[in-house]
Amino acid sequence: MSDINRSLTEIVGEHYVSNQPEELYFYARDPGLMPPHKPDYVVVPKTVEEIQKIVRLANQNKIPIVPMGAGMALTGLVIPLRGGIVIDMKRMNKIIEVNEKARYVIVEGGTSHGLLKSYLDKNYPRLRHSIPDSPATATIAANVMIHGQGRLTQQYGFNSDMVAGLEVVLPSGDICKIGSCSLSPDWFSKGAPLPDLSGLFLGWFGATGIITKVALKLYPRKRMRDVEIFVTDRGNLVPDIIYELTHTEMVEDINIFTQPLPMIFKDNHHITIFMTGDTDEELEFKKKLIFGALDRFIKGKDGGFMSVGLAMKQTLLEMPQRSVSRFADVKKGGGFEYSGPILLVERYLGCTRKLVELASKYDLAYSAMARIIGRGHCMMFGFSFTFNRADPDMMDRVRKALQEVSDYALVVGGVFWKPTIEEQRMAIEKMDPNTWNLMKMIKKNLDPDGIMNPGNWEVA
Ligand SMILES: Cc1cc2nc3c(=O)[nH]c(=O)nc-3n(C[C@H](O)[C@H](O)[C@H](O)COP(=O)(O)OP(=O)(O)OC[C@H]3O[C@@H](n4cnc5c(N)ncnc54)[C@H](O)[C@@H]3O)c2cc1C
Known part of the structure; x- marks a missing residue:
């Protein structure tokens, strides 16, 4: 491999290639739960020509290549399962x-x-x-x-x-x-x-x-953004509420969160409604339509808007919203992982029940965050569990809970989002065989030697 090291150094310069153990240690893992696997080299190219040369070198020598962004997908997608070269893209940031x-x-x-x-x-x-x-x-x-x-x-x-x-x-x-x-x-x-x-x-x-x-x-980009939270304890009504909200076409984004703590949040579904406007009048107009759309749920005593204090508003309006990972206590070494299948909004209540059931079965802290995709065409339902990295037993329990989420997602018609290798295998098994044949044809034609992020969507 020393010839490879020399060639990579010629391509990107000595500061941007490494096979040192401390760097390989870092690039062997992501912040999620997947077991690590070391690459042989890490390169950090600056130009497309450098990438071309790296790919050609890898091709000639049949060395795996794994492109990496920030490594934050959490499901092991940047872990170099067969070693080889990790291409860290962060210098190409123009x-x-x-x-x-x-x-x-x-x-x-x-x-x-x-x-x-x-x-x-x-x-x-x-x-x-x-x-x-x-x-x-x-x-x-x-x-x-x-x-x-x-x-x-x-x-x-x-x-x-x-x-x-x-x-x-x-x-x-x-x-x-x-x-x-x-x-x-x-x-x-x-x-x-x-x-x-x-x-x-x-x-x-x-x-x-x-x-x-x-x-x-x-x-x-409108000059103002605002957020309101509609709370209901009737999880079965959430799909209807989403239907009415998306019908208004007045909403920027809709997230639904449910979590056991603080106690006032328990068993409630918080439908977080973001909206934008260039003027106060525009925002007020949109709010009026949004409030009107949910009127029947309020009159039926099925839910209501909660008052959102300034501090909470500021937190929710942050972009990106950093609070989503706060329950994991990352600063103290805590982690979290979520499985976020894409599925119909009408599966919402079943998903929340499954999440609570798994949290209780495996004695885990949990939270759920669903994001509506399109005008209610589907949603991402995030089943999140926290773990303590110093507690292998707890990490194992989270793995088992997520495995059950994967099984459940397929049963209720979900499609895995950013699937782990195991979920990719499950998806391939369930997929229409002709769809999988088409995928194999594409992969074989584009990457006949299977050097690109091997293990992923692998030709069996
Ligand atoms: C706290 C938290 C909140 C999150 N919230 C969201 C959210 O709201 N929405 C959301 O979508 N995601 C979310 N995620 C998931 C994830 O972080 C994002 O999707 C993120 O954009 C992934 O980008 P990355 O650069 O980290 O990808 P990486 O993990 O580096 O890569 C992901 C995949 O893309 C491939 N890849 C990377 N770069 C290239 C390239 N240039 N060419 C070809 N393939 C490439 C990699 O090989 C890998 O397979 C969240 C994650 C965390 C930790």
């Missing part, structure tokens, strides 16, 4: 172009959500993108790769639906443009009216190529 009138931005493949947000805040205060609640270091390319969701998901779908074009380094080392940018200087569409080839890459966890540029659609 914001290349903003087209203000056509509302899109082109960024490099390692650009973080936090960087884009602060850039837009400063330079384009009338534009925004769909920010997930992951730590601000999470990268845009990886987030769309795993079909992430953010603040604009209730309006526009998965964050990957907001992609307007890609540049990808294929496993052969060739660069490929996807979308309008393949024949136009303008990056306004990832597919239509052409065949939409973005599906050859998005959702594949880097197993078919490395995204080196992403064009992302931007949306109007």
